[in-house]
Amino acid sequence: MRSPKDMRIIQIEVTNACVHQCSNCTRFCGHHKKNFFMDWDTFQKAVKSLEGFDHCIGIMGGEPTLHPQFERFARYLAEQHPLDYPIHTTRKPILNFPRYIRDKNYFGDECLNQCKGVGLWTSVTKQYYKNFELIQDTFSYQSINDHDNPSLHQPLLASRKEMDISDDEWITMRDNCLIQNMWSASITPKGAFFCEVAAALDMLFDGPGGWPIEPDWWKREPKDFGYQLNWCEICGGALFHSGRLSSEEIDDVSPMLYERLKEVGSPKLKAGRVSVMDMSNPQPGQQMPDTKNRYLTDFNERVSRDNSILFPGKIQGIVFCQTGVGIKEKLKKLQRSLDHIIQFATEQEIADKLKSAVTGHEEVIVVSPQLQSFGRTLNKAIEAAGDNWICLMKEHSEIPEGIIERLKSVVINPGVLYSLPGLEEIKLFHPEARALKSACYDGVSQCDSLDMFYNLWSADKQVELEENFDILQNPDLEDWQLLADDADSEHRSQVHQALDKIKKDYEG
Ligand code: SF4
Ligand code: SF4
Known part of the structure; x- marks a missing residue:
């Protein structure tokens, strides 16, 4: 377990509404009878509470662009959390958008701004396109994934109590949970949480809520996580290393969690999109890749080739x-x-x-x-x-x-x-x-x-437009070169190296 202060990102969950109902979604989309939309006061409070957190603050859902106040939220967060080196490019035509975003994340967010900025997690919907200009000008980091691709999602609705795991063994497993150790803490309308999945479980099962959204909540250490660790008892985050294709839109759940979903009247369960696991042999689906993000290895796959949303239609x-x-x-x-x-x-x-x-x-x-x-x-x-x-x-x-x-x-x-x-x-x-x-x-x-x-x-x-506007290239390299030349001397060489790497990738 990590303290949120040591995380690369803390998320603000603005809604759990989504256009998808992916298999084993970490926000349990499809299981809520009613979706939440964070109100403006809570959003402001959430942003203010993160003052001093010198890494990325993400806006996440569900699909955050579905929030009616998405633009207001994005602008406010960017104002309150300004970048050292704003990167306003993405204006010339792009042939391979996922690859471009990967480069922009690497160059602009990771190297130029040293992972200090505002981030967006999105499934690239029509609303994303509607807000395309704002998003490119505002977010220094974008995690794009339309989920119509080979993303694997591990089961999350299961309890270690249904498996033969001793208490001692469990504490080690729980503390090594890859999700908490690699991903984020988060804030929902119900408070602040040490883990984004715990926050989503609290929302789904009408839990007691998180810590008050107040300054410095994120400085808590694992020893202070207290009652929130109870969510780990009904979470598969630390239990599974295999997953199902997100696009199948079926959740793998344990018998105990199946009953809990019934109790909360889950629409997804009623629609028959839930498969009950055999807990004596519970590693459903395919082995998760042993890579940084674990669920999708090839960045180019993040927006499927059939997804036409980003291209001019008529x-x-x-x-x-x-x-x-x-x-x-x-x-x-x-x-x-x-x-x-x-x-x-x-x-x-x-x-x-x-x-x-x-x-x-x-x-x-x-x-x-x-x-x-x-x-x-x-x-x-x-x-x-x-x-x-x-x-x-x-x-x-x-x-x-x-x-x-x-x-x-x-x-x-x-x-x-x-x-x-x-x-x-x-x-x-x-x-x-x-x-x-x-x-x-x-x-x-x-x-x-x-x-x-x-x-x-x-x-x-x-x-x-240039004559050859539709060739495979990163059209922003010249502009990025100017930004790299401007970077402070401490980071300049790292930023130039990043740029060289991106250039070489295209030459290759
Ligand atoms: S896109 Fe899929 S994984 Fe992401 S929030 Fe929506 S349902 Fe969940
Ligand atoms: S077990 Fe679940 S709730 Fe606990 S830290 Fe891991 S992902 Fe979060």
Whole structure:
């Protein structure tokens, strides 16, 4: 056992709601009749209680991005726990996102910031993508795992009392529990805990709660863990070295814990997603790998190849028309690349011309001029595009053959305004961009030209795509080099070594 003060991370559990119900989840997702969502006061208290803890503070769930106040929590935590070297990259296209995040964790969190920052544990959901810009700008460490991969989770709902383990033997086993010795202490709405799994057991079985969330709670030593160690008595954390594929969504539980799940009315048990173990031979599933994280060895597998959430799905075109001349031919070309096309004009006469040209083209919309205002009409066009990436251009612009398909194969940041390679006049953006949310409807309405609209994005969030934007590379290496050169002399060589290692990996 370790004191939380010696841990690399302490978690703040903001919810146990999740889009998954993985096998043997450490938060027992699927077994709760009602999910919790931590309130703002408790979150603030949790962050304040960790003042002086000079390592990573994680936001965890369930799926933390499902919390309605996720953005507020993330910003507050980052403000209260600032980084020595903020790393605001992740703006250029990325072909292999898990690999990029592995590099960013290693370079930015581990070496540059010496593991002092804010972390996010997420299963890369639609909400993650919705918050992509915020997450990349705020979290120095990300543990991403969509669990649609070969992750192995060991059983946790079992008691050593159902196995032939003597008290002496047990104390040694418990104190060597790999989870407590490698993972984290945590804070839930019910208090602070020496172990994240103990915290989740307390939540599931309506336990007495944790220690008060007050300054220095995390300085307790194992000798002070007291009543919280009772949770180890009904936990498989120290008992098993094998696990089941998380994606099977079945929990392996002992007969005693099966009864306890029945008592709390577990929906997952009612749905038949629980398998009762034979406690005379209880090492179900496959042997856990003997690696640092024990459940998934290959970082590249953390987001499955079938997970399309991070990639631009549809790309809609918005075309600003000032003449309407030759629009039929232009539309034919644009339709070869874009999913839908929205045209707008500020003059009614031109809009009428456009409307007559698109009769019969269901995938083309013409937005009527709004009070002859460029900004108001653009607002309407953006609204018509829905929650999709938008390619914005003037009527004479031509999209190079194949480029839209190439863009759909890379991860691009919804907070960034991109220009197509060598084509300053064609821009790509997402309606979720912070630049647009901050400007709000009125900010866009006040724009009287495309240039004014583009300037809603700060200069560092405007990126011109390079010709070879979709090759396997780490596109941030040059920016990271500048950060490495800036690092204080004590850590500079370590940071440069990390960078060299990442560069070599790509060369190999
Ligand atoms: S993604 Fe799976 S393991 Fe993670 S919290 Fe959700 S159910 Fe649990
Ligand atoms: S046995 Fe369970 S509750 Fe106890 S330290 Fe290990 S994981 Fe935590």
